[in-house]
Amino acid sequence: MDRIRLVGGNELRGEIPISGAKNAALPLMIASLLTDEPLVLHNVPRLADVKQLERIMENHGVDIAVHGRRRGEEDVGQRMTFHAADIVDTTAPYDLVSKMRASFWVIGPLLARCHEARVSLPGGCAIGTRPVDLFLYGLKALGAEIDIDEGYVVAKAPKGGLVGATISFPKVSVGATHTILMAATLARGTTIIENAAQEPEITNVAECLVAMGAKISGIGTRTLTIEGVEKLHGATVEVIPDRIETGTFAMAAAMTGGDVLLKGARPGHLQSALDILAQTGVELTEEAEGIRVRRNGNGIRPVDVDTDPFPGFPTDLQAQFMALMTMSDGVSHIRETIFENRYMHVAELVRFGADIAVNGQLATITGKSQLKGAQVMATDLRASVSLVIAGLAAKGETVVNRIYHLDRGFERLEDKLSRCGAEIERVAG
Numbered sequence: 001m002d003r004i005r006l007v008g009g010n011e012l013r014g015e016i017p018i019s020g021a022k023n024a025a026l027p028l029m030i031a032s033l034l035t036d037e038p039l040v041l042h043n044v045p046r047l048a049d050v051k052q053l054e055r056i057m058e059n060h061g062v063d064i065a066v067h068g069r070r071r072g073e074e075d076v077g078q079r080m081t082f083h084a085a086d087i088v089d090t091t092a093p094y095d096l097v098s099k100m101r102a103s104f105w106v107i108g109p110l111l112a113r114c115h116e117a118r119v120s121l122p123g124g125c126a127i128g129t130r131p132v133d134l135f136l137y138g139l140k141a142l143g144a145e146i147d148i149d150e151g152y153v154v155a156k157a158p159k160g161g162l163v164g165a166t167i168s169f170p171k172v173s174v175g176a177t178h179t180i181l182m183a184a185t186l187a188r189g190t191t192i193i194e195n196a197a198q199e200p201e202i203t204n205v206a207e208c209l210v211a212m213g214a215k216i217s218g219i220g221t222r223t224l225t226i227e228g229v230e231k232l233h234g235a236t237v238e239v240i241p242d243r244i245e246t247g248t249f250a251m252a253a254a255m256t257g258g259d260v261l262l263k264g265a266r267p268g269h270l271q272s273a274l275d276i277l278a279q280t281g282v283e284l285t286e287e288a289e290g291i292r293v294r295r296n297g298n299g300i301r302p303v304d305v306d307t308d309p310f311p312g313f314p315t316d317l318q319a320q321f322m323a324l325m326t327m328s329d330g331v332s333h334i335r336e337t338i339f340e341n342r343y344m345h346v347a348e349l350v351r352f353g354a355d356i357a358v359n360g361q362l363a364t365i366t367g368k369s370q371l372k373g374a375q376v377m378a379t380d381l382r383a384s385v386s387l388v389i390a391g392l393a394a395k396g397e398t399v400v401n402r403i404y405h406l407d408r409g410f411e412r413l414e415d416k417l418s419r420c421g422a423e424i425e426r427v428a429g
């Protein structure tokens with residue numbers, strides 16, 4: 001199993017190109033199931049999760065083409081075409097779906113277009129129980145009949161297809177919003193989604209659906225209104241830059257000190273995280289090309305944070321922010337409100353000498369001036385990267401084991417960091 005070996009202590013200086021967002025690319029790929037015409041996506045990141053979803057899409061009969069990179073385009077994401085001319089199989093099998101949460105979302109488009117779907121209950125990062133009740137509530141509201149059979153959700157649309165409805169989610173869910181939004185585009189009549197997720201990735205997908213001929217209003221707000229149409233068509237759409245990768249590198253630069261330009265980053269997509277970082281004393285500047293992050297010698301102030309749905313502080317940056325707080329000048333608190341088991345990195349951060357106590361949702365972090373390198377183990381995607389950035393700031397050598405988690409969501413991580421002066425390498429085997 002590959003590992004990452006790094007030696008901490010170097011400041012980060014230079015430019016880091018921000019890749020396309022994993023959490024936007026995946027639902028955009030899934031949206032291609034809604035039409036028999038090609039959907040062209042630009043800026044798709046090269047990630048294990050994208051590869052895995054390609055396998056799932058191919059199993060449904062989608063033709064996938066990856067267009068060649070031009071010279072000088074090493075930092076540009078892939079241009080890919082997804083063509084679901086015929087859906088040959090409406091089953092998404094356990095072997096493929098269990099590896100990744102977002103693959104479950106195919107249930108929305110399959111049901112809308114083929115009027116049936118059989119999708120294995122999902123996998124994904126082990127950060128909580130992650131039920132699918134909100135999806136099932138939404139799909140049933142659109143008229144679907146649902147059974148759970150041998151670990152599969154078996155869904156059937158009524159005669160004539162799904163029917164528009166008002167769906168008021170009791171809790172904000174990114175995945176349920178994506179799924180119901182996609183399903184509703186081909187339902188008969190009007191669907192209103194209340195308490196919808198407002199994440200930028202939802203907006204990216206909603207705008208893609210509009211480019212494909214869907215009628216959606218309220219994009220970017222808590223209430224989405226969808227007028228169903230009979231057919232969608234092909235389109236060309238760009239994947240937004242990854243706000244979680246942006247925030248991760250911003251926190252890495254805050255931890256190591258230095259001066260890094262995060263090229264292509266969009267400040268509006270992670271304003272709450274940038275505001276919190278500014279409170280810690282990090283200097284952030286919006287530039288034409290992206291966001292510049294600087295910390296020159298001054299300490300890191302402790303800041304308390306609660307994770308929340310967008311526009312709040314993202315749970316996907318909680319582990320990285322905790323790593324930063326282990327080096328603050330005092331005591332800080334983090335409250336994880338989205339997932340009930342998203343503190344798996346705590347035991348690993350403690351190996352660096354960090355002082356962290358967890359009580360239910362609340363973590364109390366007492367800052368230390370210097371972490372020390374250690375052997376650590378990656379447990380999930382964002383937890384893994386928090387260990388990498390802790391290692392960059394720690395004294396001595398760190399080895400991060402089980403890095404396959406990292407490859408799910410970070411493109412060329414070692415390359416991007418070493419180009420900014422980090423001593424980091426992947427060790428095979």
Ligand SMILES: CC(=O)N[C@H]1[C@@H](OP(=O)(O)OP(=O)(O)OC[C@H]2O[C@@H](n3ccc(=O)[nH]c3=O)[C@H](O)[C@@H]2O)O[C@H](CO)[C@@H](O)[C@@H]1O
Binds near residue numbers: 175176
């Ligand atoms: C591929 C992708 O985009 N993943 C992101 C997505 O995950 P995902 O879409 O799985 O996260 P949700 O927004 O659905 O989950 C939020 C909360 O709702 C709960 N819930 C969700 C669905 C449901 O039917 N019932 C239910 O109780 C979840 O267990 C969790 O406690 O949003 C999360 C929250 O921003 C991010 O951490 C993930 O990186």
Ligand SMILES: C=C(OP(=O)(O)O)C(=O)O
Binds near residue numbers: 023101127316409
């Ligand atoms: C939790 C994540 O992914 P997933 O929802 O696919 O498990 C993530 O991207 O941080």
